Amino acid sequence: AQKITQTQPGMFVQEKEAVTLDCTYDTSDPSYGLFWYKQPSSGEMIFLIYQGSYDQQNATEGRYSLNFQKARKSANLVISASQLGDSAMYFCAMREGNFNKFYFGSGTKLNVKP
Amino acid sequence: DVKVTQSSRYLVKRTGEKVFLECVQDMDHENMFWYRQDPGLGLRLIYFSYDVKMKEKGDIPEGYSVSREKKERFSLILESASTNQTSMYLCASSLAGNNSPLHFGNGTRLTVT
Numbered sequence A: 001a002q003k004i005t006q007t008q009p010g011m012f013v014q015e016k017e018a019v020t021l022d023c024t025y026d027t028s029d030p031s032y033g034l035f036w037y038k039q040p041s042s043g044e045m046i047f048l049i050y051q052g053s054y055d056q057q058n059a060t061e062g063r064y065s066l067n068f069q070k071a072r073k074s075a076n077l078v079i080s081a082s083q084l085g086d087s088a089m090y091f092c093a094m095r096e097g098n099f100n101k102f103y104f105g106s107g108t109k110l111n112v113k114p
Numbered sequence B: 001d002v003k004v005t006q007s008s009r010y011l012v013k014r015t016g017e018k019v020f021l022e023c024v025q026d027m028d029h030e031n032m033f034w035y036r037q038d039p040g041l042g043l044r045l046i047y048f049s050y051d052v053k054m055k056e057k058g059d060i061p062e063g064y065s066v067s068r069e070k071k072e073r074f075s076l077i078l079e080s081a082s083t084n085q086t087s088m089y090l091c092a093s094s095l096a097g098n099n100s101p102l103h104f105g106n107g108t109r110l111t112v113t
Helices: none
Strands: A010-014 A019-021 A032-039 A046-052 A064-069 A074-079 A088-096 A102-104 A108-113 B004-006 B010-013 B019-021 B023-025 B031-038 B042-051 B054-057 B064-070 B073-078 B087-094 B108-112
Touching: A010 A019, A019 A108, A032 A064, A032 A074, A046 A064, A046 A074, A074 A088, A102 B042, B004 B087, B010 B019, B019 B108, B023 B031, B023 B087, B031 B064, B031 B073, B042 B064, B042 B073, B054 B064, B073 B087
Parallel strands: A010 A108, B010 B108
Antiparallel strands: A019 A074, A032 A046, A032 A088, A064 A074, A088 A102, A088 A108, B004 B023, B019 B073, B023 B073, B031 B042, B031 B087, B042 B054, B064 B073, B087 B108
8 A cells, every 4th residue: 555645646726825735644653754845846855844643733834834634644735825936846755653764655746827 | 954965966877887976964864865766656765874884775776786984975876877777866864763854965867878
């Protein structure tokens, strides 16, 4: 089974609107971390936000927030007030327990329209 | 800020050449990783290292080796480059613990002709 599933290969959003990128995960480990990365066309991977499995509150970092629904095993990224510079690939990732392995989703390509 | 530096942004090599991709991090991270990224296949882990001189195979180690002689430096070696190793190579580092993110370098786009 896939550890991380991103079901939206591509999405469009109007500038200044909010957008939600979906991510579901699969693990039986009670301790894990969830991460979102942004990859612009230039290729670098930029860490955006982290959510721990024991965190009670949803993580927020500026315009990014993570909608963490543990029972549903989902960790959706919400970008508020989209900007043209948000156009990029977005990857969801998970790190389980004390292991050093990260599992990545296949990514969602976000296009922000002016 | 964590800085992970990959020695080359673009590299063109010939089939059969030995290729070295170098990666240096400045944050004293225990863990370092090499990934390759190909369209439609996502990020695939080649090797990672959790300490100096320690290494573990990832999902696609065939055709690659690694070296970690110093904590800050992790090298990926293509012993005899082949055209199917044309790809984007991403180095990353992290602290131990599942709350620690990967910090990536800018990537090396390798073309083997």
